[in-house]
Amino acid sequence: MTLPAWNELTVHEALARLEQGDLTSQELVTTLLGVIRERDQQIQGYLEVDEADALRQAAAADQLRKQGHKGQLLGIPLAIKDVLNVQGQSCRCASHILEGYRAPYDATAVERLRAEGALFVGRANMDEFAMGSTTENSAFQVTRNPWDLQRVPGGSSGGSAAVVAADEALAALGSDTGGSVRLPAAFCGCVGLKPTYGRISRYGLTAFASSLDQIGPLTKDIRDAALLLQVMAGHDERDATSSPQPVPDYAAALRKDLAGIKLGLPREYFIAGMDAEVEQIVQQAIRQCEQLGAAISEVSLPLTAFAVATYYIIACAEASANLARFDGVRYGQRVKDAIDPLDMYTRSRAAGFGTEVKRRIILGTYVLSSGYYEAYYCRAQKVRARLRADFVKAFQQCDALLTPVAPTAAFRLGEKTADPLQMYLSDIFTVAVNLSGVCALSVPCGFTSAGLPVGLQVVGPAFGEETILRVGYAYEQSTPWLERKPGRFL
Amino acid sequence: MSYLADIGLEVHVQLQTRTKLFCGCRTDFGAAPNTLVCPVCLGYPGSLPVANQEAIRLTVLTGLMVGSRINSLSSFDRKNYFYPDMPKNYQISQYNQPLCSGGALDFDFQDQPRTVRLRRIHLEEDVGKSIHGSRQSRLDFNRAGHPLMEIVTEPELHSPAEALAFLLALKQMLVYGQISPCNLEEGNLRCDLNCSVRPEGAERLGTKIEVKNLNTFKGVHDALQHEIERQTAALGAGGKLVQETRRFDSARGVTESMRIKEEEHDYRYFPDPDLPSVTLAAELVKAWAELLPEMPRARCARLEREYGLPAYDAQVLAADKHIADFFEETLRQGAKAKAASNWIMTEMMHLLAKSEMDIRRVKITPSALADLLKLLDAQTITAASAKTIFAILFEKGGEAVTLVAQLGMEQVSAEDTLERWVREAVARNPKSADDYRAGKEAALKFLIGQVMRLSGGKANPQRVQDLLKKQLE
Numbered sequence: 036m037t038l039p040a041w042n043e044l045t046v047h048e049a050l051a052r053l054e055q056g057d058l059t060s061q062e063l064v065t066t067l068l069g070v071i072r073e074r075d076q077q078i079q080g081y082l083e084v085d086e087a088d089a090l091r092q093a094a095a096a097d098q099l100r101k102q103g104h105k106g107q108l109l110g111i112p113l114a115i116k117d118v119l120n121v122q123g124q125s126c127r128c129a130s131h132i133l134e135g136y137r138a139p140y141d142a143t144a145v146e147r148l149r150a151e152g153a154l155f156v157g158r159a160n161m162d163e164f165a166m167g168s169t170t171e172n173s174a175f176q177v178t179r180n181p182w183d184l185q186r187v188p189g190g191s192s193g194g195s196a197a198v199v200a201a202d203e204a205l206a207a208l209g210s211d212t213g214g215s216v217r218l219p220a221a222f223c224g225c226v227g228l229k230p231t232y233g234r235i236s237r238y239g240l241t242a243f244a245s246s247l248d249q250i251g252p253l254t255k256d257i258r259d260a261a262l263l264l265q266v267m268a269g270h271d272e273r274d275a276t277s278s279p280q281p282v283p284d285y286a287a288a289l290r291k292d293l294a295g296i297k298l299g300l301p302r303e304y305f306i307a308g309m310d311a312e313v314e315q316i317v318q319q320a321i322r323q324c325e326q327l328g329a330a331i332s333e334v335s336l337p338l339t340a341f342a343v344a345t346y347y348i349i350a351c352a353e354a355s356a357n358l359a360r361f362d363g364v365r366y367g368q369r370v371k372d373a374i375d376p377l378d379m380y381t382r383s384r385a386a387g388f389g390t391e392v393k394r395r396i397i398l399g400t401y402v403l404s405s406g407y408y409e410a411y412y413c414r415a416q417k418v419r420a421r422l423r424a425d426f427v428k429a430f431q432q433c434d435a436l437l438t439p440v441a442p443t444a445a446f447r448l449g450e451k452t453a454d455p456l457q458m459y460l461s462d463i464f465t466v467a468v469n470l471s472g473v474c475a476l477s478v479p480c481g482f483t484s485a486g487l488p489v490g491l492q493v494v495g496p497a498f499g500e501e502t503i504l505r506v507g508y509a510y511e512q513s514t515p516w517l518e519r520k521p522g523r524f525l
Numbered sequence: 526m527s528y529l530a531d532i533g534l535e536v537h538v539q540l541q542t543r544t545k546l547f548c549g550c551r552t553d554f555g556a557a558p559n560t561l562v563c564p565v566c567l568g569y570p571g572s573l574p575v576a577n578q579e580a581i582r583l584t585v586l587t588g589l590m591v592g593s594r595i596n597s598l599s600s601f602d603r604k605n606y607f608y609p610d611m612p613k614n615y616q617i618s619q620y621n622q623p624l625c626s627g628g629a630l631d632f633d634f635q636d637q638p639r640t641v642r643l644r645r646i647h648l649e650e651d652v653g654k655s656i657h658g659s660r661q662s663r664l665d666f667n668r669a670g671h672p673l674m675e676i677v678t679e680p681e682l683h684s685p686a687e688a689l690a691f692l693l694a695l696k697q698m699l700v701y702g703q704i705s706p707c708n709l710e711e712g713n714l715r716c717d718l719n720c721s722v723r724p725e726g727a728e729r730l731g732t733k734i735e736v737k738n739l740n741t742f743k744g745v746h747d748a749l750q751h752e753i754e755r756q757t758a759a760l761g762a763g764g765k766l767v768q769e770t771r772r773f774d775s776a777r778g779v780t781e782s783m784r785i786k787e788e789e790h791d792y793r794y795f796p797d798p799d800l801p802s803v804t805l806a807a808e809l810v811k812a813w814a815e816l817l818p819e820m821p822r823a824r825c826a827r828l829e830r831e832y833g834l835p836a837y838d839a840q841v842l843a844a845d846k847h848i849a850d851f852f853e854e855t856l857r858q859g860a861k862a863k864a865a866s867n868w869i870m871t872e873m874m875h876l877l878a879k880s881e882m883d884i885r886r887v888k889i890t891p892s893a894l895a896d897l898l899k900l901l902d903a904q905t906i907t908a909a910s911a912k913t914i915f916a917i918l919f920e921k922g923g924e925a926v927t928l929v930a931q932l933g934m935e936q937v938s939a940e941d942t943l944e945r946w947v948r949e950a951v952a953r954n955p956k957s958a959d960d961y962r963a964g965k966e967a968a969l970k971f972l973i974g975q976v977m978r979l980s981g982g983k984a985n986p987q988r989v990q991d992l993l994k995k996q997l998e
């Protein structure tokens with residue numbers, strides 16, 4: 036039997052080997068850096084990899100292990116979406132406006148991972164300021180889907196998903212505002228978790244839409260998602276919206292059957308216009324859950340049709356204020372020859388932001404303007420409250436919901452860039468989860484005839500992570516999808 | 526035709542919290558530029574605000590002092606506009622749901638009691654400071670994020686003098702409540718005002734003109750004076766006024782237009798998603814109310830009652846919280862009430878006025894003053910020596926007992942020394958001696974003064990008088 040390539044290991048597999056002494060963190064990182072050098076030319080998943088720094092971190096972790104230190108992630112390298120602050124690293128949010136900016140502090144999630152021994156080896160590409168569903172909105176490069184280089188990896192955490200799928204990372208962090216972890220996870224065939232709003236501190240996550248943003252892991256299996264969540268979750272006094280709810284033992288919730296679990300299928304999520312092959316694959320996955328012991332029933336989320344419009348109004352409104360700080364005054368790019376502050380703002384921002392970011396700032400400014408505020412922002416908040424109530428009601432009837440993650444598998448590069456509205460519809464099954472603040476994950480559930488992965492979305496109530504991880508784990512362990520790798524790299 | 530002015534004030538008060546409103550940075554004044562900053566108050570990407578509970582408490586206390594309704598639910602909003610000294614390009618403020626609504630401030634104006642109603646009191650963050658040079662501007666963010674309480678009055682003031690009386694009463698209350706040190710020179714108190722005039726007897730208010738950013742009470746007074754004259758003259762000449770915002774040029778004593786109503790910012794207020802609503806349980810507000818500090822009127826009454834001070838003394842001392850504090854501390858250090866009151870009201874206030882100083886900055890401590898008064902009471906020193914020592918303590922500080930010893934100012938009561946000075950004084954002033962013998966009492970006073978001079982102020986005046994009388998019999 037040949038040894039597995041170290042870069043193909045999951046986090047928990049690598050940890051077992053590190054603990055047994057079969058592997059050092061330096062060997063692991065060295066292998067990974069070689070793979071990145073070889074594959075990322077094609078994939079373009081990383082914006083930056085500081086090899087020397089990665090090896091330094093690995094050497095320090097090996098040293099600590101030798102000294103008897105334990106850490107839940109000691110010596111494990113992670114890829115970090117370019118939206119999260121890691122002290123000393125650049126954090127440009129894939130935008131020209133933040134060129135030259137280096138994070139002066141660690142995000143709380145990063146700090147907690149670091150305290151458990153994790154290493155931060157590279158900055159993963161993304162849609163600029165997390166605005167997009169394909170990662171094509173990055174100001175720097177277009178990331179390719181490892182399963183088909185002519186297709187998008189999904190977004191906005193497309194770099195994170197692609198490097199995990201291509202085995203250029205063991206696991207990665209992303210952020211999910213309207214599906215930005217789950218959609219790329221589905222398109223790239225990895226696991227993506229969007230925790231309950233408030234479960235992981237947002238401190239250090241550059242804000243897109245503050246009431247919707249959550250950090251989430253992208254991993255090769257459910258056990259890794261549970262492990263990363265375990266380390267990052269919990270109250271943070273630096274984030275007033277983080278929850279004081281105690282953090283359970285997520286690994287303990289993982290079981291191979293679904294006996295006694297009630298799963299709901301929201302009627303409005305199985306709609307005409309969905310790709311037939313994707314629908315058939317998701318239906319097959321639902322039957323598999325039933326065979327594992329779950330009881331399946333239909334539920335209703337009546338306001339689903341309004342979720343995308345509601346989402347874009349609220350997300351853009353918040354973004355228009357959140358992105359006002361990028362003005363060239365304190366950090367990032369500033370035009371050199373401004374004649375006054377207004378000139379400095381307008382020209383720095385015009386040059387620094389991409390089209391989609393500008394579109395959303397303008398949209399958000401508009402919906403908050405006097406005369407339009409009531410009709411758009413206020414009404415959207417009312418719809419949001421009712422959407423949330425619908426979810427609460429649905430979870431009185433079942434423990435979790437099963438839905439597709441997206442209506443299609445990964446589409447071609449450039450296919451939807453011309454039509455923003457078409458693009459926004461790829462979020463149709465994911466945004467309501469953020470508006471309601473509940474948790475959800477995407478787990479691979481099969482492949483189309485073209486060989487593209489499809490994701491099954493498991494949605495749980497607020498702080499129902501144990502349930503959705505259990506469902507995801509039982510399903511994953513009973514199906515062969517994890518064993519498939521993107522062919523060209525074998 | 527005569528016109529009536531209607532004036533409203535928006536007073537911005539820096540609260541005396543140890544740390545900023547949304548981060549842990551200190552609020553010290555006068556630190557080197559950009560040393561009291563962190564990712565939060567600099568608006569760095571990913572940083573988040575967490576509300577300072579002490580700032581909320583101080584705002585609620587202010588509301589309680591003026592009888593506001595304390596709202597059990599209030600929230601923070603984002604006020605959006607671009608300015609280089611505002612790190613996030615939005616200010617976290619309170620728009621729809623302030624901490625306190627309504628209330629009123631009672632004060633005396635020209636010996637008449639007055640009440641001005643308040644509209645609201647809310648909490649917001651301060652901005653940084655722009656330092657403009659000829660070719661470039663620099664920014665200091667130390668002040669950015671300092672908690673700022675905004676008190677908004679109804680337009681119920683009618684003259685510059687009345688506005689000034691209101692502000693002085695407000696300042697007195699805020700200092701008493703330990704809400705803010707209210708040092709104007711440190712920018713603790715800043716005002717916006719609105720002012721309109723209408724013909725006497727007219728029901729409807731005139732066209733509202735706002736004047737922004739007044740940093741001194743004199744500025745408020747002068748800006749109002751100018752506005753009322755300007756508006757009255759315009760209307761008197763048959764002209765019309767437009768609703769606008771103006772700024773005050775203190776050097777020229779005039780206001781000038783900044784922008785008219787149509788050019789006003791659309792601040793696009795919306796609830797700040799980073800900050801949960803503030804909920805205040807009734808029991809908590811009640812507990813805070815019970816800890817409300819003593820207010821000026823109550824203190825005045827207590828000074829009279831507790832120390833037997835005359836009403837006049839109590840009023841003078843209680844007018845300034847820090848002077849009253851100094852007085853009571855002096856008593857705790859063993860001084861007698863009336864003596865301490867006399868010395869503070871005369872010597873202390875005289876020197877404070879002369880040096881334009883705040884009592885919190887003087888070098889003399891209450892214990893030094895108490896010691897000094899004890900020495901005087903025990904006739905160890907004379908009143909004249911005490912004055913000299915007081916002046917030294919005021920300027921340089923130190924211990925009264927040490928100073929008396931250093932300067933050799935112990936009062937002289939030794940009979941032979943006193944007799945020598947008395948003989949010398951009489952010998953040098955035979956005319957005065959004759960006058961006294963002829964029945965002129967004033968001559969005795971003159972001779973006592975001469976003895977005191979010979980003694981360098983150290984002679985016991987009572988003993989000198991007795992000896993003089995004996996000598997001249």
Ligand SMILES: [Zn+2]
Pocket residue numbers: 545548549550561562563564565566567670
């Ligand atoms: Zn700070």
